[in-house]
Amino acid sequence: MKIKSHKDFFAGLMFLAVGGGFAWGATTYSVGTGARMGPGYFPLMLGVLLAIIGAVIMFKATVVETVDGDPIGKWAWKQIVFIIGANLLFGVLLAGLPSFGIPAMGLIVAIYGLTFVASLAGSQFNFKEVFVLATILAAGSYGAFVWALNLQFPVWPSFIVG
Structure with a gap:
């Protein structure tokens, strides 16, 4: 696997990690169902959605060609x-x-x-x-x-x- 856009890959990795963390943390609450949502339902769904978006961005970063690999700049x-x-x-x-x-x-x-x-x-x-x-x-x-x-x-x- 060759990373074609470093910025997108690491941004997607960040989304995936944060979303996964929120989804995992939300499982300590009562999740409930779509009809009777518990306190963990919204953070779980939001975390899963964020993790999916991160995975899509990471996949795109390995497939779509960019100019000069779109390197990550210096830390501010x-x-x-x-x-x-x-x-x-x-x-x-x-x-x-x-x-x-x-x-x-x-x-x-x-x-x-x-x-x-x-x-x-x-x-x-x-x-x-x-x-x-x-x-x-x-x-x-x-x-x-x-x-x-x-x-x-x-x-x-x-x-x-x-």
């Missing part, structure tokens, strides 16, 4: 670090880390932190644009999750609201 380490770091920071700011003495800062502060750190992954940084984006995201998130869905989690830092 800067972007990986900033995007993953932004998501970790969001979790820490939202809920805090009591074992380290870090208090919960709430949804609004967490969204500002997420937006500013994630924007550092790009090639250019404009404070004013990022601030406007963070404000829109914070207001939209507050409206959607706190006001409309009435979800219960900290919105403001705990030392402000008590």
Whole structure:
């Protein structure tokens, strides 16, 4: 078997692995039937569908000829670090880390932190644009999750609201 498109082959492999993992994890829940779906039905079907899509992409990568083998480029380490770091920071700011003495800062502060750190992954940084984006995201998130869905989690830092 000769791989004719490395990008497609490894993307399909990633889909296959993630879909298989979700499908396998969903079997620990009650799956049920199509008429009476259990909590594991949707993740199982989604995982199986994702795995099938991955297998089709991998098959296509071994059959369809591409120019110069469509090689995989360099890893974008800067972007990986900033995007993953932004998501970790969001979790820490939202809920805090009591074992380290870090208090919960709430949804609004967490969204500002997420937006500013994630924007550092790009090639250019404009404070004013990022601030406007963070404000829109914070207001939209507050409206959607706190006001409309009435979800219960900290919105403001705990030392402000008590």
